[in-house]
Amino acid sequence: MSRPWDWSPLDLPAHPVPGDPTEIRSSAAAARATGTSIETQSRRLRRLAKADGWDSESGRTFTTSAEPLADAIDRAKQRYLDLAAALDTYADGLDDLQRQADRARLDADDAKEARRTADRFVVPGETDPVEVERQEAARTRAVELADADLADAKAVITRLVGSGGDASGEYGALNDRAIAAIRLAGDDELRDTWWDGVKQVVHDAQEALNITKDVLSILGFVLGLAAMFAGPLAPLLLGLSIAVAALSLLITLAQAVAGDATPADVLGDIANLGMACVGLGGLRAVSRAVTATKTSVTHSGAAVRANAAAPKHANAVRAQARRELLARADAIGRNPTVRFVDELVGGGGLELFLVRRLARGGPSATAHYGPGMLWAGISGPVGLVGHVGDVVTIKTIVSDLTDGSYRQKRREPVVGSL
Incomplete structure (x- = not known):
């Protein structure tokens, strides 16, 4: 489904659920690649430390410090893998919400077009009063259905973003979960301390x-x-x-x-x-x-x-x-x-x-x-x-x-x- 740009059918200036899932997934892939690269480097470091030919003072110093350094690198790896998982989850959730918003926008467009059609309907001047009443009732029902469909489409948007913008609704909850997951990815023994200064x-x-x-x-x-x-x-x-x-x-x-x-x-x-x-x-x-x-x-x-x-x-x-x-x-x-x-x-x-x-x-x-x-x-x-x-x-x-x-x-x- 192509992304609509005109959100005037819902009386909105722009897409109510902004963001680019493709870019987010690209960032997740980059984070996962970094984690994999870190794992590869730590494995190479351990292999190098166990290799022959380090029979010197500097070589022995290197082999002694290589294992703790590799352990530190492995701990950093998990940060990137958890970050990648959090970003992928966020991208999937964002993609789902945007699809719902896009469908609501199309429904609103259809509802407004139906309302315009009903408003333009003119009851012909029939001589039979019963027929005139029937067609007036049909036009009224068409207007009511169009208004109900438009209200339902707006209700979807309200459910997604609430009445206060992107800080509430399902979109706000999704953002909150993503922020918590990203923070949790860095909440380990490597978290920032005074040493980071x-x-x-x-x-x-x-x-x-x-x-x-x-x-x-x-x-x-x-x-x-x-x-x-x-x-x-x-x-x-x-x-x-x-x-x-x-x-x-x-x-x-x-x-x-x-x-x-x-x-x-x-x-x-x-x-x-x-x-x-x-x-x-x-x-x-x-x-x-x-x-x-x-x-x-x-x-x-x-x-x-x-x-x-x-x-x-x-x-x-x-x-x-x-x-x-x-x-x-x-x-x-x-x-x-x-x-x-x-x-x-x-x-x-x-x-x-x-x-x-x-x-x-x-x-x-x-x-x-x-x-x-x-x-x-x-x-x-x-x-x-x-x-x-x-x-x-x-x-x-x-x-x-x-x-x-x-x-x-x-x-x-x-x-x-x-």
Whole structure:
């Protein structure tokens, strides 16, 4: 049935039962989809927390906190599902009331047309008084029936909306039930408290916090690049990059509490912090392995040359060999190509490999080489992933700045937030 627009037959300026059930059902579907998405994210979070490969301090911290976080996400899910049910019920009720109102309007239109027809009826001038009386009575009955039908149609509207508008009648009762159901959907352990004031402060600062995280992303990238060529200062710079990643994670966690960050945002920052920790740990482990290997290689290589020399020249040959091997080992570490490859993807493994090839080395070189190469094999690819992620982030920032949408996107609502 098409919706009528002219409500003058009932002496009304507009539809007495306003609202769009289709839009309401669309909102219910969106709420239900959000609840389903929350359930999916909590399931993924639990699965991720139980996965292997979190054997680090940051990883253990994540696995410990993941289950309570998933429980909180599940509680939020029920809110959306209950909201969806309340909206669907309201849409069904509204649709029924509007159909009744539409039928009443059509009945009123028919009644008024019947009344106009009866009013226009003219009793012919018959000579038989009985026939004249009969036709007058028929016209009167037609007028009375039309008036009764119109009164019945208006009674339907009165039943639906009462005499005081949409605050009374069945429509008002339907609205009251919907309001109660929606409030009940949020009446749980997650209901608003004083803490929501704090969350509101975080939400109001959404743009500023997102800009701050962009600055931290760029700073972390710069610190990582600087560490490639900082030599002894590399551990300090990587330590600063860990602090930057930790600060970004704290901001994202605060935003997640305020509903301005998704689980993917939180996990992304946790991964960034984990990669920064792996980078620093790998640097230290590989540096120890390179130092130990240099010492072992220079000593063993010098010993081999000294044993091949005449006894009276053995000490001099050994000292000269040590200096030469140490100089060659240091040159490997200063080689720009080696530095670039190691910092970009090698994790220090190329330098360790080349130093190990200078001489056979002793037990110390053998003991440190395997663990050092293992750390390099882990931290190198992890560092490359981090560099690629930083480049993508910076590219996005530059793109948003270029097209003028930067600030707008930094304050947009977050879909699928915690």
